[in-house]
Amino acid sequence: MSDYAILTQHLRKSFGAAHALTDLDLAVPTGQVTGFLGPNGAGKSTTIRILLGLLHADGGRAQLLGGDPWTDAVELHKRLVYVPGDVALWPGLTGGQIIDVLGRLSGxxxxxxxxxxxxxxxxxxxxxxxxxxxxxxQKVALVAALASHAELLILDEPTSGLDPIMESEFQKCIEEVKAEGRSVLLSSHIFSEVEKLADTVTIIRDGRTVDTGTLAQLRHLTRTQVHATFADPADALATWPGVSDFHADGSGVTFFVDYDQLPAVLAEMASLAPTSLTANPPSLEEIFLSHYESETGEAVK
Amino acid sequence: MTSPSPRQPLARLGTSLRFTLRHNRARLIVWLLITVGMIGFIGAYYASLNPDALRQLIIAGDTVSMKSLLGWITVASSATGAPLGAAVWIKSWMFVGLMVCIGMVFLVTHNLRADEDAGRTELFRSRPLGLHSTLASTLIMSVTLVVIIGVGIAVIGVAQHYGVLIGAEAASDPDSLGSWVFGASIAALGLLGIGVGVLANEVMPTSGAANGLGAAIIGVFYLIRMGADVQDLDLAWISPIGWAEKMDPWGDNRMWPLALVAALALVLVIIGWIIESRRDYAGSLFASRLGHPDASPWTTSVTGLAIRLQRTAWISWAIGVAVFAVMLGSITPMMADMFKQIEFAGIDPSAGMLAAASMLMAMICLGVSSFALYSGSSMALDDAHGLLEQQLAGSVSRVSWALRRIGVTFVGALLLLALFTTVFGAAYCATVGDWSDFGKLAATCLAYIPSVLVLIGVVVLGFGWWPRQSVAVSWGAFGAMWFIMILGEALKLPEETYKSLPFLSVSNVPADEPNWTTLIITLVVSLGLVGLGLIGLKRRNIPA
Incomplete structure (x- = not known):
């Protein structure tokens, strides 16, 4: 068994003059959940379609479960299930019948x-x-996929339209899938879902991969928000390296500190004897949005 | 307690009408061109024949069996009256009229139920659009189309002097009124189609069911008229199609049956209007019932699923085909005397009855084969709706999936053809009292296998290379085949071309032996089309 359930390198795909993918790298390690994030039109669905053998890449390499997704599609599809973003159903059949049909098609x-x-x-x-x-x-496709024992799940916005109770049920199911050692590619706009489930995250934009790694690794580009209250005024904090957007508000202060400066800043703060302290690590949403601001040159400082 | 009617039921009618016209502009132009164009073409061809030849054509139609199929007008029986008009009417009235009638049913469905099925109506109705605005726009558009078609045909008739009597100069007393009645009688059938279409759309829950019900109702009207015309031409009044027939251009020249048909259509529209006032969006008179939570094992394979989904349509087709086969088979033997003048495809006139049967079977086999188009189009429709993508995410190759679907289409069409030729043959032999030809008649369906495969080949070719246009292109190719068959000698095609086209090349079966070379070539061409289509499917993007 290979180390990666999915591996793409420098994937390219154009539709006429429109370049959907220009340099897409994606890796889903076996037995892990990989989040796949990007704005609308970034190329997530195109990538997934290439992996499913529906589109043929113009360049680059793609590997799926150790095989080629275009030539070995029929064989490989026995080992995966797919939940599309927009589920198409046969209007005259019941949900149960459709689940049976989808199940039979997969194996x-x-x-x-x-x-x-x-x-x-x-x-x-x-x-x-x-x-x-x-x-x-959406549930019809989800049930069909989760009822299977496929080693790889490719999920394209699988919970769009689901209520919070079902969302939570879905997350439980994915945890179970992970515990069984199966792999998941999860493309989603719901940051809390990806934050909770994903071991690694790949962020793409305009057909290119802009960042990839575990949440811990991704946080390096962002800042932690710190709120503290002091007995004595602590305006000196505003001048420390890595500190930005400093606001003093009565006895409380709020500021942002670069992720790599955080240990030093916190150590210094200890010497100022804060009476309360909250530090919020950057959420996935902030990480994601920061890629936009830094890319367009407007640094978040 | 009944709820009050929504206020402003026709709000934003102007916007709705502009949109409907825009949405249908290609269809409207095509309808106008083919209906008026066909009649003009036939008229021009017949005008080029000498009056005696024309007279022979009319006499050929003056048999009980032809009258039951096509109807009749009094001027055709008259020795001197308007031969051009009579000939054009015999050749084109029933055909163009039915085409417009059923075509209007489909046009109405395309604008009403189809949008509701797709969810577009929901978007529209969330805007300040009146409840009945879409229905009203569709009505305005289709009634206007039908009127323009009627006027167009009338103008052609006047221009081509359909009403001129035998021996008279074109300029003297051309009976232009007759041409206007002619145009109005076709418009009448169009109005009938609109009325039936509106009712079917309000009553049935899906666009497929609405089209099916509408076509079935028109079919019943046709069969009633057919039964009436067989016995006594005055009985035609019992069918609305008969009312249009009785307008009798160049003979009694009655315009008032147009008002009668219009009144019937109006009643149907009003009933539909009332149903629409009361029903839910996307609702109908028949509520959805719960189904089975599990699929039967045989319906979960690609083949099984396709059969399951097309089952209802196939059964409806089979019933229609069987009924039609019985009626046609019974009346065909009476046509023997007509075929003294056969010039089609070199049929020996003395072959008589069997020759008549062959020609008739050719036309109906082409019609029945359109099931292959309907069934084959489901592949491109699956692609458009995202169903192909989902199925190919499973463990099935593109070619294997397509071959299974093609198989279901082919077998379905072949079974319908076999049903037709067998029942037709049985009715024919029972009427004649001689069963010696039964085997030949029943086996005729086999001669049409390559032709049906060509139709399927066109569908597969389109599906593989240009799926979004493939449905329209396939039906266009079918329509062209149909026109060539109907217009026949009027097109003045070289006989070689005529004899090599699918369906036409076997139109002499079973009166004659089929031309085996042509059959094999047709088969090879069809397999080539299928192969090319599959190559395109293998390499293209999904969705297209």
Whole structure:
């Protein structure tokens, strides 16, 4: 078994004059969840379609479960499941029938798991697909995917339209998948979901990978927000290296400190005897947005 | 307690109308050109024939069986009356009229149910658009189209002097009124189609079901008229199609049946309007029921799923084909006397009844084969709706998926053809009382296999290389085949060309032995088309 469930290097794809992908690197280590983030139109769905053998890349390399996604598609698809961003259903069939069809297309379906998933996601399999709400349509594809034992799950905005209870159920399922040693590529706009589930994250923009790594590694570009209260005024903090956006507000101060300066700043603060201290690490959303501001040259300082 | 009607039911009608016209502009132009163009073409061709030849053509139509198929007008029985008008009417009225009638059903569905199915109507209705505005716009557009078609045909008729009597000069008493009645009678059938279409759209839950119901109702009207015309021409009044027939251009010249048909259409529209006032968005008279939570194992494979999804349509087609086959088979033997004048495809006139059967079967086989287009188009539709992507994410290769779907389409079409030729043959032999030709008649469907495969080949070729346009292109190619068959000798095609086209090349079966060389070449060409299509499918982006 190879180290990577998915590995792409310098992937390129154009549609006529439009360059969808110019230099896309993506790696999903086996047995891990990899988040795949990017704004609308960045090339996430194009990348996924190349991995599924629906599109042929113009350049670069792509490897899926140790094989070529274009030539070995039929064989490899027995080992993966896919949840599209926009689920298409056959209007006249019921949800349960569609799940069976999707399961059969992938290989086989575990009926016990299907029943279990239908229960967990509270989906009525007897209703005709055209009567489902948007969230329920999504659930049909989710149940079909989660009821399988595929080694790789490729999920493109799988929880769009799901309510918070179902979102939480989905996260539990992915944790279980991870515990079984299976791999997941999770493309999502829901930062909290990716933050909780992903071991590594790849951020792309305009068809190129702009950053990749674990959350800890990604934080290097960002700042931590610190709020502290002191008995005596501590304006001297504003001048310390790495500190920015300093606000004093009565006895409390708020400032941002560069991630790599944080240990030094905190050590210095200890000597000032703060009466309360809160430090918020940058959220994934801040990391993501910072790529925009730094790319356009407007530094967040 | 009944809820009050929504206020401002026709709000933003102008915007809705502009949008509807814009959305349909290609269709409107195509309809106008083919209906008026076809009649003009036929008229020009017949005008080039000498009056005696024209007279022979009219006499050929003066049999019980032809009258039951095509209808009849009194001027055709008259020795001196308007031969050009009579000939054009016999050749084109039923065909163009039915085409406009059913075409209007489809046009109405395209603008009403199809949008609701796709969810576009939901977007529109969330804007300040009146409840009935879309229906009203569709009505205004289609009624205007039908009127323009009627006027266009009338103008052609006047210009080509359809009403001129035998022996008279073109300029003297050309009976222009007859041409106007002619145009109005086709417009009447168009109005009928609009009315039936509106009702079908409000009653049925999906666009497919609406089209099916609309076409079935028109079909029933046609069969009633056919049964009536077989017995006694005055009985035609029992069918709305008969009302249009009884307008009798160049004969009794009655304009008032147009008002009668219009009134019927209006009643149907009003019923539809009332249903729309009360029903939910995307609702209909038939509510959705719960289904099975599990799929039967045989329906989960690509082949099984395709059969399952096309099952209802196939059964409806089969019922229609069987009914039609019984009626046609029974009346064809009466056509023997007509074929003293056969010039088509070199059929020996003395072959009589069997020759008549062959020609008729050719036309109907082409029609039945359109099932292959309907079924084959589902591949491109799956692609457009994202279903192909989802299925190919499973463990099935593109070519293997396509071959299974093509197989279902081919077998479905072949079974319908076999049903037609067998039932037709049985009805024919039962009427004649002689079963010796039954085997030949029933086996005719086999001769059409290469032709059906060519149709499928065109669909697959389009699906592989230009899927978004493929459905329209396939139906266009089918329409062209249909026109060539109907217009026949009027197109003055070289006989070699005529004999090598699919369907036409076997139109002499079973009266004659099929031309085996042509059959094999057609088969090879069709397999080539399928192969090329699959090559395109293998290499293209999905979705296109």
């Amino acid at each position: 086989s379906l575990d009926h016990k798991r299907k029943a279990e998933m239908l229960e967990r996601f509270q989906l009525d399999p007897r209703k005709k697909a055209k009567t489902y709400s948007k969230g329920n349509r």
